[in-house]
Amino acid sequence: MxxxxxxxxxxxxxxxxxxxxxxxxxxxxxxxxxxxxxxxxxxxxxxxxxxxxxxxxxxxxxxxxxxxxxxxxxxxxxxxxxxxxxxxxxxxxxxxxxxxxxxxxxxxxxxxxxxxxxxxxxxxxxxxxxxxxxxxxRERQRQAAPLRFGEAMAEGQAPPEGVTIKGLLASCGTDITGKRDAALISLAYDAGLRVSELVGATVADLSQAVDGSGRLEIAHSKTDQLGEGALAWLSPDTMARLSAWLLASGITQGAVFRRINVLTSPPDDAGEQTQRHYIGQKPLTRQGVVAILRRRVFEAIDLGHVELEAGMEGDTVRSLSAHSFRVGLTQDLFAAGEDGAGIALALRWSSPTTALRYARELAVGNNAAARVLGRLRDGGGQPGS
Incomplete structure (x- = not known):
């Protein structure tokens, strides 16, 4: 040493x-x-x-x-x-x-x-x-379940079912915790962020364009070990949610997403208690992001924004991780007709092959056999006819 x-x-x-x-x-x-x-x-x-x-x-x-x-x-x-x-x-x-x-x-x-x-x-x-x-x-490495946006990506497609970004956003209220969670969910999906990129985002990394969209500068990532940096596009909706969170939290520099500490006062003479929120200084951890995601899934189910088969709630929540935002955006882009090279460039995948591997479930439903046999064997004919 x-x-x-x-x-x-x-x-x-x-x-x-x-x-x-x-x-x-x-x-x-x-x-x-x-x-x-x-x-x-x-x-x-x-x-x-x-x-x-x-x-x-x-x-x-x-x-x-x-x-x-x-x-x-x-x-x-x-x-x-x-x-x-x-x-x-x-x-x-x-x-x-x-x-x-x-x-x-x-x-x-x-x-x-x-x-x-x-x-x-x-x-x-x-x-x-x-x-x-x-x-x-004989076990294939388990892939994180996708968190897709919740709308059809092309004409003739059905919107995805189950847990979606739209359903999660609908579960976020207007309180300070809801504003943080909505900004986090929206940013993670738009930019297809790895969890390290999400918790590492700072206020200085954000900028807004004249059309209301934004840019996130990603200084370091898994596939950018030399620190050359990358830019991710953010929708106007995401920028609005980020602005609402930063304004409510008073954060002007440093980590964008932080833990919210709640201090409950002792009961007053009427037996009522008040709560005050304090924003921490340190960024959220990987475990913190997963906890937020899973809590929002259960709330979305309780509020009716997400519909699942009875008894599937636990398995569904366990299948989701912080990587689900990235997998979901990859699948949505693939469903919209984007090619592997474009998806890999936008989401900073190491190669188009890696991007398409995460979209393989959708690829099965869109390959040559599915397109041709889907027309011939649509259930309308009888066996042997």
Whole structure:
């Protein structure tokens, strides 16, 4: 650790706390610092969590297992342990297992292993174990349920059913909490924001055009690690909702979306209580955004703005996440006839393939077979006629 960098990263702290399990003789401090500094915050958090899990497992074994350099046999046992689960831990999904191994491989490279000999994570038995678990589970990575706007995107289409942006916005009242939630929902959908981009939005990032629409400057994102920045278009409706929230909250700088603290006074002589709202200074967290979304879904159901099959409320809410806004806008743009390249550019997807993967459910209903057979087999004919 250099003199001008007194605070160590979470990755370095975890490694330091488990020093007996890590052979760091080949490590170069500057290489470790540079590698950690180059990581995006989400990547750093994921590697820290993966590393902490693996190190704890190594420490729990009898005899204790060396974590770095790892032994391929140990990695196989670790994968089976993760995939099996326990009474207090759900079985890890294949995608999670692959990420754990990738994090272990990255730490090995950072600490100087793999330059002259293959990494233990590249051993045939490790790759075969991952394949076997994936084959056994046959599980496609779960996609966040889409939050579509709520209107037909093209002539002849039916409007989407279930939870929609329109339904959520209708559930937001005119109080300060309702104004914040409406602005958050509207902005997240319009710009197709990742949750990190949503909670990172600041007042200085917003600007308004003469036609009433707006622009959101996104300084950093998952696919923009160099910080070149991007601009997202915002509808006049979203700009109006943002203005209402910022005016009511008194926020003039810093994070746009923050926690609202409620202070309830003691009962007066008539037994009545009053509430005062205080706006926090720190931005909302990922968990805060998800909590707002799920609360609004239940309120939209209670108010009749969203109709679901009886008993489906819990499953529907659990299927939604902060990523649902982005998936919903992607599907709406696809339904409107936009191509994958245009969608990827507008929503800052890494490639058109990624964008179309999130629209694959709609693609099934719009592919060649659906168009042709939909006309021939519309239910009007009889079998054998």
């Amino acid at each position: 250099t003199a001008d960098r007194p605070f160590r990263s979470s990755v370095e702290l975890v490694l330091g706390a488990h020093a007996p399990l890590v052979d760091a003789r080949a490590a170069r401090p500057l290489a470790l610092e540079a590698a950690v500094a180059a990581m995006a915050p989400a990547t750093k958090a994921a590697i820290t969590a993966d590393l902490r899990c693996f190190l704890a497992w190594c420490k729990s074994r009898r005899p204790v297992v060396t974590a770095v350099p790892a032994d391929p046999e140990s990695l196989v046992h670790y994968l089976h342990w993760l995939a099996k689960g326990s009474e207090i831990r759900a079985p890890a999904k294949p995608a999670t297992l692959a990420r754990r191994i990738a994090s272990i491989a990255r730490i090995h490279r950072i600490l100087g292993f793999g330059e002259k000999e293959p990494l233990p994570t590249q051993a045939g038995m490790v790759r075969d174990t991952l394949k076997a678990i994936r084959r056994k589970r």
